[in-house]
Amino acid sequence: MESKRSKYVLISLTVFCILLIGLTSIRDTWLTPLRTGVGYVLIPVQSGVNSVGSAIYGEITDLSKLHSAQKENKEMKDIITQLTEENTRLQSEELELNRLRKLYGLDQQYGQYEKVGARVIANDSSNWFQVFRIDKGSKDGIAVNMNVMAGGGLVGIVTDVGANYATVRSIIDDSSRVSSMAMQSGDSCIVAGDLTLFKEGRLRITNVLKDSDLKNGDKIVTSNISSVFLPGLLVGYAADITNDSNNVTKSGYLVPAAEFDSLQEVLVITKLKSEMMKEETSQETTSAETQATESASQ
Known part of the structure; x- marks a missing residue:
């Protein structure tokens, strides 16, 4: 009796395995076209999403670079403006220095005045x-x-x-x-x-x-x-x-x-000039008086 029961169990397991193998084969046969169809639909969508995502990422990156470039450009313009102002000031000071040097030379040339x-x-x-x-x-x-x-x-x-x-x-x-x-x-x-x-x-x-x-x-x-x-x-x-x-x-x-x-x-x-003429007249008068005094004393 016991051996007969074991035989039935073995047969049952064998049938169950065969069924599993059959179901697996049938599932692969049915699911493969389904997977293929879904792939035709999802792959372009996924590619589109990836392209859009890449484009958006690129735009964000370019925008960030643009802001950075604009900031650097403003800083460079500020530096150029500052250097231009400094250069203009130095040129103005140099011109003024040259003019003052000429005036100093003129002052020395007519040092008697x-x-x-x-x-x-x-x-x-x-x-x-x-x-x-x-x-x-x-x-x-x-x-x-x-x-x-x-x-x-x-x-x-x-x-x-x-x-x-x-x-x-x-x-x-x-x-x-x-x-x-x-x-x-x-x-x-x-x-x-x-x-x-x-x-x-x-x-x-x-x-x-x-x-x-x-x-x-x-x-x-x-x-x-x-x-x-x-x-x-x-x-x-x-x-x-x-x-x-x-x-x-x-x-x-x-x-x-x-x-x-x-x-x-x-x-x-x-x-x-009027003061100079008065001084010259005074000196001439003084000189004439001195000469007259000397002549009289002689």
Whole structure:
């Protein structure tokens, strides 16, 4: 009986295994087309999702890089702006230093005269410094008829004075007349202001005697006979000297030593020609009296 039961169990297990094998074969046969169909649907979707995800990630990465680049660009622009401002400041300081060096050289060249440095604070509406104002006035010892120099030569003369300012009429003004002479020969002449002519960078030289030795390139300085300009101040250089039609005098042009389109600092000579003339007269009187006393004692 027991052996018969074991036989049935064995048969039952054998049948169960065969059924399992059959079911497995049937499931694979049915599921394979299903898996294939699902693959056709899901794989493109998955590829699309992956592409969209990659694109979104790329956009986010590019956006992050763009923000970073914009930040760096702004920082570089700030640095460039700062360096540009610094460079401009240094160039301005260098130009100012060069101008002050020229003024210092001018001060040393005319060391016999006391001077006051001043800055140009305003000028007339023209392109040239025909009439301009400086930031020094009567409280600084400035007075009418004081001579003004800059850029290596004579600029003009003080015509009006306030407590804190003074007005200067330059030698290029149409009404300006400067009694001058050639440094080399001593021949006298008049330097006449002419704004129209100065557009060519020149002034006019007149009243030169025909027999004078004044020639092109001669230094023209203020003469001793001027009533307001101190003697020996460089005005400019003679050019194109020719005989006049009257066959009695010569005339020509003068290239000014100073630059009248960019005046910023000037030197004002605080000694007046009238004071100098009084001193010379006093010295001559004293000398004459001394000589008379010595003659009388003899």
